[in-house]
Amino acid sequence: MLSPLVAKPGMPQPSDDAIHISGAGPAGLAAAITIARAGGKAIVHERKSDVGLRFHGDFQGIENWTTEGDVLEELSAIGIKPDFEHTPFHEVVCYDPAGLEYVYRSAQPLFYLVCRGNQLGTLDASLKKQAQAAGAELRFDDAMHRMPHGGIVSEGPHGADVIAAGYVFETDMADGVYTALSDRLAPEGYAYLLIHNGQGTLATCMFDDFHNELIYLKRTVGFFEKKTGVQIKNPKRFGGVGNFFSSARAHKGNILYVGESAGFQDALWGFGMRHAVLSGHLGAKAMLTGNTYERLWKNRLGGLLRASLVNRFFFSKMGDRGYTAFLKRISQVDDAREWLHGHYEPSLWKNLGFPIIRFFRHSRLRGRICLREGCDCTWCRCRHACSEEAG
Numbered sequence: 001m002l003s004p005l006v007a008k009p010g011m012p013q014p015s016d017d018a019i020h021i022s023g024a025g026p027a028g029l030a031a032a033i034t035i036a037r038a039g040g041k042a043i044v045h046e047r048k049s050d051v052g053l054r055f056h057g058d059f060q061g062i063e064n065w066t067t068e069g070d071v072l073e074e075l076s077a078i079g080i081k082p083d084f085e086h087t088p089f090h091e092v093v094c095y096d097p098a099g100l101e102y103v104y105r106s107a108q109p110l111f112y113l114v115c116r117g118n119q120l121g122t123l124d125a126s127l128k129k130q131a132q133a134a135g136a137e138l139r140f141d142d143a144m145h146r147m148p149h150g151g152i153v154s155e156g157p158h159g160a161d162v163i164a165a166g167y168v169f170e171t172d173m174a175d176g177v178y179t180a181l182s183d184r185l186a187p188e189g190y191a192y193l194l195i196h197n198g199q200g201t202l203a204t205c206m207f208d209d210f211h212n213e214l215i216y217l218k219r220t221v222g223f224f225e226k227k228t229g230v231q232i233k234n235p236k237r238f239g240g241v242g243n244f245f246s247s248a249r250a251h252k253g254n255i256l257y258v259g260e261s262a263g264f265q266d267a268l269w270g271f272g273m274r275h276a277v278l279s280g281h282l283g284a285k286a287m288l289t290g291n292t293y294e295r296l297w298k299n300r301l302g303g304l305l306r307a308s309l310v311n312r313f314f315f316s317k318m319g320d321r322g323y324t325a326f327l328k329r330i331s332q333v334d335d336a337r338e339w340l341h342g343h344y345e346p347s348l349w350k351n352l353g354f355p356i357i358r359f360f361r362h363s364r365l366r367g368r369i370c371l372r373e374g375c376d377c378t379w380c381r382c383r384h385a386c387s388e389e390a391g
Helices: 026-037 071-077 123-134 210-228 273-289 293-316 319-331 336-344 348-360 383-390
Strands: 018-022 041-046 059-063 087-089 091-095 101-105 111-115 137-140 151-153 162-170 176-180 190-196 199-206 233-242 255-257
Touching: 018 026, 026 041, 026 123, 026 273, 059 190, 059 199, 059 273, 071 273, 101 319, 123 137, 151 273, 162 210, 176 210, 190 210, 199 210, 255 273, 273 293, 293 336, 293 348
Parallel strands: 018 041, 018 151, 041 137, 091 176, 151 255
Antiparallel strands: 059 111, 087 111, 091 101, 162 199, 162 233, 176 190, 190 199
């Protein structure tokens, strides 16, 4: 049994012996695994009928460049077994707006390709199995809109700062990873084609002009068909959204926010699974040990989040000429992973520039957690009421 928790500033104190978690995404399941393996009682409330139902078997990447060590080693170190299907990729083919090709390689994996959804072998199904094996209770079809006794919120994105529109399909093409930087294909973002074991994911990842997603998707399909010769068989449409923002804190009273609910998403290119799992673990650790959650997440993720928002600001200003110069610059380095690590790493100039960028892009980067006194909603369901009262 756990010893009684000692109240500290920013430290939630549930009124019963269970720690309630809203949302069964990677962040919520990581929190449940951490709590249950430490001997605590974790109850996960998920509004859908199973894990991973936001996804359709599409491939995604767990980035492996924001630390010197390997991401799978980091997950293992915090008690998350990498027993989901994962494929390391050391090479990526990138195209500039003119269609010129650049090949980037790394001695260590640039990222691990994983599948999302509720099927066997997916990241989501694996974390679900680990949580249940550890003794966590998962309640499906059970939305939790309020937390009067506190808990952890892991409800995923509640807004769209970036959207992905694409297809999952079958193909005879050999394994490979292809990306393209072009505002004609993906405004302020990138298009991508991921192939593994006869299955493919193709999408435009857009940070602007969302209403024209079908136009950009059609262009993306045509582009990759021409450049790679991919033949798309039995395509199925899929789509998704990503949410990132900057908030001074990630708790409200005795409620902690993790994953995209807290804005913990890479703002540059949208790699968020690593942030999600780590923040879920840190939220659970705060509950279990009495450590202040704010200190934990800021020490591990704060600098990365600020750096990514600064990177996003400048990338959004580059345009097609800038994309070409950007890709040429990477082609001059020996190891793409090392270059990315330096590009993502926090620095003095990024820390100094962040407040200025945050001021000029306040509407995009502002915190979206309702901080109304006495509010126990899991998200900003009382924001309208708050604004009316403020007015």
